[in-house]
Amino acid sequence: MSLYEQAVALAPVDRLVWASQWRQQAISALQSVSLPSARDEDWKYTTLRSLERAQLVTAPRQASNDAVSLPASFAGRTLVFVDGHYDTSLSDSSAIDDLDVTALSAIESDPQFDNWLGKLPEGNAESLATLNTAMMTDGVLVRVGATVADPIAVVFLSNGSTERALPSSFVRNIIQAESGAGVSIVEFHASATAGKSLSHSWTQLNVEKGATVELSRMYAHGEAAQLVTRLDAELAASSTLRLHNLDVGGKLTRHDINVELKGEGANLLIGGAYVADGRSHIDQHHRVDHRVPNCTSNDVFRGVVAGKGRAVFNAKAIVHPGADGTEAHQNNANLMLSRDSEVDTKPELQIHADDVKCSHGATIGQLDETAMFYLRTRAIAEADARALLTEGFCTEALQTITDESTRVWFTQALATKLRGQST
């Protein structure tokens, strides 16, 4: 079945009725696109062949409290979505000043939505984003007007299936930080039950003048889950976005992160780590557009590949004409721990202005044997020494999370994953 036929059969037209014109527009746009193939440069290393044959179905929308496994130390408020639907019984919906956190399904209409939902990227490379608009069931709207101390967690759970058909869910999140506001948000994506599933999430973020947003995202799905995400952010003058990604699960993961630096003095940090073991395939695609002068961007990722895992990394920084005073840096380092693993990395700079400082670096290598030896001479078992060094290597990219409870949560999740992987 083509994407169009799947969307016609499954699109939840009774949901988010206020967005139906966008949904209809997306459905008809699907007529002329298909899934991206290796011919599309941005999909050179990641195939969606398994999706081509898949028969999508809606997922059961049920999950137990145990599935929401947030650490006790995490201080924030929590919203839970199961298979793309808001679950009131699992969520904490108490009100906080200056902060509006709502499920999209609870909203009647909002004039600002045109800005968000009307954005339909074109072409095969973006066909899953179009599918998202056609199929979205729910998502979170975060609107923040001042600095909020405690972080917010939004949990997305997916149920898996062992049947032929592929349970799928599509969510859309909108985050708006108003002038001078500050907020820390966690997106936690995981499987509620084992088995195969397809989750697509699209987050749109607007950081207004002088605002600061910290968005930390963890993906800890089961080993048969497929996940595709997209993030579009726009940064106004003197605003800051700190975005962190941690990938510790899933069979196929693809992240597209697109950030536009539109106001002078905007700051962007993209940091993260991924562990691709078993048969997992993790693909990071970042694009940062420096459109105005004096912005900075930093993209720092650490990766570990083991088993038959494969990691793909592509970060593009594009400095547009006139964007003088730009600083853009990218760094991707990978540890390759097994014979059947593979790493394909491509940091990319496209620079059309001269007063810039840009750099990138990429490495693929192994653990330092002398460091291993040092630890072994201190009576640390080989597996522990390996885990310790690997952990140290990856954690660097998560240290820039400023919210402490989030940082602790993420670094622990990473450590747990690495220990499980290397023993």
Add this chain to the structure above:
Amino acid sequence: MSTTDAEVRKLVGRTYEHGFVSDIESDVAPPGLNEDVIAFISAKKNEPSWLLEMRLEAYRHWLTMPQPDWAKLDIAPIDFQAISYYSSPKSQKDRPKSLDEVDPKLLETYEKLGIPLHERAALAGVAVDMVFDSVSVGTTFREELKKAGVIFCSFSEAVAEYPDLVRQYMCSVVPKGDNFFAALNTAVFSDGSFVLIPKGVRCPMELSTYFRINEANTGQFERTLIVAEEGSHVSYLEGCTAPMRDENQLHAAVVELVALEKAQIKYSTVQNWYPGDENGQGGIYNFVTKRGDCRGDDSKISWTQVETGSAITWKYPSCVLRGDRSSGEFYSVALTHNYQQADTGTKMIHLGKDTKSNIVSKGISAGRGQNSYRGLVKVGRDAENARNFAQCDSLLIGPDCGAHTFPYIESKNPTARIEHEATTSKIGEDQLFYCQQRGIGEEDAVSMIVDGFCRDVFRELPMEFAVEAKKLLEVSLEGAVG
């Protein structure tokens, strides 16, 4: 910086010094490309039937291929039927026996370039295989090389005299259907150079071919094949300039290098073809496929290039590191100004164990020039302990130019170590200030900084090329402070 903008424009906009056309009658094929034209070229050169067959197969394959569009280049459509695919100086029929007998007009052409060939050849101890348009007209030092057992001749001669060798190695590194422009070259190649260094021989002198495109509307399709047998060593120099004209000229060359066990090949290029005028009119299209195959264990291939000419450069000298412990090197300086575009880089394919590769690329963009580094480092599953280091730096001069970096890194072996780093910045104002404060003029300061920026590459060049390369950059960049 506005005060210096005018200077930048003045200096960057200087006209091409080597722009002139010498009028020598040529034997030219009518424009157009079809199987008859290919048969005509082949017949003109008295080629054996297997070579004609190879040309036709390449042509038929080429017909099925689309022109590649993945490079970050803006290429005006090329009308392949408007190009004449064969041209040779008329005096070729009674070939000169020595340089004294060479058409004085030809020699005059080289004089205009400031390179008195015989003098230069004698003084520098360089054997020069002149390629004037498409057919070799003079080869020097042939006898001396012969004593060492080195074969250095035009491709046509090689086809006539050593058909088995040519047949064995031709298209073994760059297959006839490898890519669009390589397939076109294989179908219509005119001439080029053939070098064979026998087992254990260290070539007694540096080999050099001077290319020059001369006939208007004639695409030039060179083919170079260098085979270094076991334990041999050769250094090959290639340099080019071209006369000024308005229409774009297509140049699609193929260079194949084969290094057998313990052999070493060093291939150096200084390319200064006509880059087009300051409005981006005219200029050479330089679409070249260069690839070296480190076929034997412990072999080594080193590419060094200084690219300052051509309107568009599309060129990726590559190394296939097949033999164990083989190594590949790539050193490049690419300069673009006015509307010049360059998409260049290298591919290092690690297949053997303990293979090493090193990449140093320096891009300089001025005016509205666009300069891209595009590279691939690929480590195969069996390439134990492969090691790669790549350094790609870009220097920007002026607000309208562009510098881009596209490094592809693919590894399938857990013992491989790969490092890539790249930086992009403009000429440091603090560096300029420091120099000027010490009484060094702005132009000299820029020249010094650029020279320093390119030093890692220049020192890989043979002496006389290094001097020429340095001069070329100075001419293009004096005072170009953005």
